[in-house]
Amino acid sequence: MDTKSGNKRRWLWMIGLVAIMAAIAVPLYLLWPRTAAATMDPWQNVPTHAVHTSHADIIKGPFETPQQVTQACLECHEDAASEVMHTTHWTWESEAVSVPWRDDPVTIGKKNTINNFCIGTQGNERTCMSCHAGYGWSDADFDFSNSSNVDCLVCHADLATYGKGDYGLPTEAVDLVEAAQSVRAPTRDNCGACHFDGGGGNNVKHGDLDESLYFPSGELDVHMGANNFLCTDCHQTEAHAIKGKLLADNFTIDPAKQVACTDCHAADLHADDRINEHVDTVACQTCHVPSMALKNPTKTVWDWSTAGQDLPEDHYSYLKIKGNFVYEKDVTPSYEWFNGNLAYRYLLGDTIVPTETTLLNPPAGSIEEPAAKIFPFKIHRANQPYDVNYNYLLQPITSGEGGFWTTFDWKSSFELAQERIGLPFSGEYGFARTDMHWPVTHMVQPKEGALQCDDCHSAGGRMDWEALGYPGDPMEWGGRFDDQPTASR
């Protein structure tokens, strides 16, 4: 054999080897048992945090006023203030929108609406503005165009060095240089300072957001506890616009642009098809937030009508300035249809029927609406002042000089309000029932802590099926998307 053909043969047996390997590998590959397609990896949507740049050596000071701190920030972060000034953290109101029950477009926000906790901010700026991301909002004449008044520190400073007091100004104890040097991306502390204490104290307002989330255990919340999420991991932020709005109170936010569980999780990820069938009708939160106020009680009832009396005071049942309360812990939410919008938002001056409970922000949605799902709410019930002759809810001046918390005189507080915010007061007031709906969406439990079938589908189940519009338990009576039973067996 010559060398040439020898080489050829060597090449040939290599081909043979490859062919043999293929004869084994290809059938193996084709017949290999396949596991189900990998589901969405929830971690893919969790942002990686930027490396922290210490500002200790960048910020020099000294600062006489907080506004100087803001100006120092703006030297480098030139657009930051104008970005913030476009957000509701600054404006406290929406763009003007048309609502069905008003002729003219209205803006809606903390600036001008009322709730059934401390009722309204107008005229109560001294106290309320301690949660405004700005400095010195003391009355209606506040200059919203002055970028120096943007409070960078409340979101970015280490709150061990910073705190806000009257009119949103730093408290006297604050060392502005130290606070400014401590800045970093917002943590749960920064968001929690206002959002955990909404309504005037720890967990008063939300039920699912409270100070226990500063150091949450794994059982409290799977995201913040077990996985140490920051608020901004879900409420992702672009140009200081923070995604998500718990209370869709202004008709301006598209529910689709809210923070959603499905941003990270596949809706049909449950191993059990029976559970996946639920996701068209039941919000994730319904099963995965079975209970709120797990650690700290939340306020569920507030009766303003008893305020001002010299009764024994107790933080959880009666305060002279606020009246009677009921606080509850480990609260089972109320369940209602919710499409992400509100059906109505009470606006200052809207008339009420005082003999009936006024729903200040009823959720929109019904069993007939395919997009609506059963959603958990905290319902806050209140008895709050209204004008007996004009039949609208009144907004008292509470804080500050001449406010109810000083005078304990309702009439003068309403007269002062008429003076400051222009809401006419007839001179006669009463107390009317109002309800507010607060969607429950934090304190999420993994499957081990989620609701089980029998939590709803049993004699003692937590759903009021008939109130939700079902003839009875849909497990037995059929769901809203079920076809009528056919003759086939």
Next chain:
Amino acid sequence: MSARPRFTHVIHASARVLLLAGVLMLLSVLAGAPAAVAQDAAATPAGTSTGSFVPPAAEVQNDASPLHPTFALLDVDGANVLESGKPVSPMQSCGACHDTSFIAQHSFHSDLGLSDFGRTDIEVAQPWDQSRGLFGRWDPLTNRTLSPEGAVQLDLSTAEWLMKFGAFVPGGGPATTARNGAALTTLPPDAANPEASLLAADGSVQAWDWQQSGVVEMDCFVCHLAQPDAAARAATMAAGDFAWANTASLSATGIVSRTAEGFAWQPAAFGEDGKLLPAFVQIQDPTNENCAACHGVVHTDAKQPLVFNACDLTQPQTATTGQVVSPQLISQSGINMADKASLNRPWDVHAERALKCTDCHYAINNPVHAQEAAGKQPDHLTYDPRRLELGEYLQRPNHELARGASAQFMIDEGQKGSMRRCESCHAAQETHSDWLPYTERHIEVLACESCHIPSMNAPAIESVDWTVVQADGTPVTQCRGIEGSDTVNGLVTGYEPVLMQRTNVDGDTMLAPYNLISAWYWVFDEAGGADGAAVPAPVRQQDLAAVYLENGSYAPAILAAFDANSDGALDTQELVIDSDAKVALVTERLEALGLSNPRIEAQTQPYSINHSVTRDEWVTRECQACHDNDSRVAAGLSLSNRTPGGVVPTFVADNNVTPSGTFESTNGALRYQPAPEADGIYIFGHNRVAWIDWFGALLFAGTLLAVIVHGSLRFVAAMRRPRHAHKLKRVYMYQAYERFWHWLQTITIIILLFTGLIIHRPDIFGIFSFPHVVTVHNVLAAILVINASLSLFWHLAGGEIRQYIPRPYGFFDQAIEQTKYYIQGIFRDDPHPFAKSRDRHLNPLQQVTYFGILNVLLPLQVITGALMWGVQRWPQFANALGGLPFLAPFHSLVAWTFASFIVGHVYLTTTGERPLSGIQAMVTGWEEVAAEGAHAAEAPAAPSVTAAPGLASSTQA
């Protein structure tokens, strides 16, 4: 309707709402509400802010029927109880609309075994059993023998049976009727008649007056009322106050109240028409709680941590098996449990999924559930609409409840297997086939429960020793699955039930989980049989106490024999009959009581486990849980830490369980070791036949040894002699296809051997994934078969097959010559006796070897392998050849032979001109061979195949 009932109804229905409102009002008063109210009144229009803020509490829900009409409570004479003041008669009251006599006649819950009396065609567990039900079947856990007619010694009379077991007796049947069918009330009081007498605590026998005590009619309320007072009912029965038992069920309803004299009907519960007010009509389908009253632990309040007692016989199903029916997560229960936090699963998935007991155990003619037995309807019909109307059903609901085929008792055989089983609702094939290899085979052999009830998380009784009694007269009972004594302070560890072969009603057999409870007890011969013949009977508790105890403490003779540490007291460790001396002592003392031939007997009763089902990741689903040395299928179960009198128990035979395993005894402790292979089950990776593995391993090692010795000798011989150059020529020996199929076959066989070894011994090769190895083995086997078939076709088509067929003429001579060459000539560097050529490259020895390998072993291996692979689809073929227990070991044997062959085969390739020339030829096709063999000229010429280019044969050796 009058105003009064309406008002009462409102009060009742919203009582809890009002109560809550009241509490809140009280609170607000304390907090200063009066002033507020006054202020409100001044400032606001009426009604704007009065009332409470409490969210409307969900109305208290129960399953009471909203439709059930009001009805009058009648006594046994049909008179309204409000007027007569007599006990309620459910048969009369409910019988106004429902056919109560039909119901009572069609209810095993009522019969409880009474209808077995006088029957000779039934199989009972023990010679002294008279029935298969609670009434008449002796249960070693309670150890009371219902005395038969003519018993010399009275043990349990009918009256005492009712008193003792009243909590489990719904009434009717033996509670109203004598064994001969007469009404109990017709029996005259007679101390000699076990049906009309009572064994008093002092041992004397008294007559029992049924007229005075009354009887217990079948009690509709105890199952159909939302809140029956089962405790009051049981207490009334225990007191012998039978007539009032069913009235006591109503104690918690407000319809009747307990007074010093007895029970007084409450007029407030009745309307002017004498009927119950609607609020008091809380009639419902039986809930899980109703069933739980007699059967076992049921828990529905998800918020209340579940707590129960260990091995508590008032909850028999839980005590005997550890089954708990609750939707609650085990981790949220109040039980102190090992590794509790990780048990994030409900006690029972069906309870969690809101199924009720009656969803499976439904009334057998309930038109909602009843379905025709599969195969009963004619071929042309899939659904027969002609069935009971609801009204007809409600009038005559058959109270035989659908049931499975549990092992406990062979009772109620008519309904055995009437229940829907797992597969009636679940598409097991669908849900398993995507991940479980051999799905059909697994489902055929294993009951769903075997994997879906992997372990019990509650304690269960393990054994009861009635050969001794404790100072309080109770036996020494052992409980499994718990350390310590109670479920709150002790530590519940749970246990794994044992898998045993069960025969279903349809004759199918499968492995299912069981708890085993063993009992030891004294038996004597009682002269109570026909014609005075001796019949065995368990020694009465009373006699046992007399043997061991005197005045409430142990008799001196007993103490002397049993008190090992001489502390004057007997603990449970000491209280055991573990020596002949103790047997003799107790025997003697029993004989002294007049008991003839006393002896220790023992039985083991399997208790089937069908509840406490789980799913998904909690299920036994790892292959190696079973396919390994420590196979779940063959896991044994401890029976007892003692063997009183050295008596090994026998399995109770009156059930559908086949105990094919063995009792193993170590230091007096007993254990049951299942033997699945004895049930015809061969578990790959667990079962193996020892001699086959020994034989195979020896064959393999022997071949290896022979090769090493032969090779060493060749090497030494070659060193000793001068190198001699044969005259060589290069021959194109193997065509490309030959080489391809040879090497493909080589690789598949080697991998098959290796994967087969892993499947055979997963305990050694634990790093390999068992299911993946099985897949590789199956796929490669298919490749091997295809490769062999194509090769066979090629050899047949080209006539090359002839190379493999030994030629009869001169075959033995040639074979001997070839053998001599390997033994002698090869060491002398003699030329090969038969020159290898393209037309003839197999020597006679090779021919016969390959003939055997390719025509015998390979087909056998392929056929046995294919049958094993096809066992799930076509089990009849495998079973015809002995099933897996034969096929699998045979397959292993042949595999050993193949492995040994390969060793020899590879070695013989080195006997060519140069050690590697043979292998090289199989790679390149060209081989250098001796120009002439010793008999080259004599070699029979192969048919001329050179026309077909490169035709030659395959392997050379």
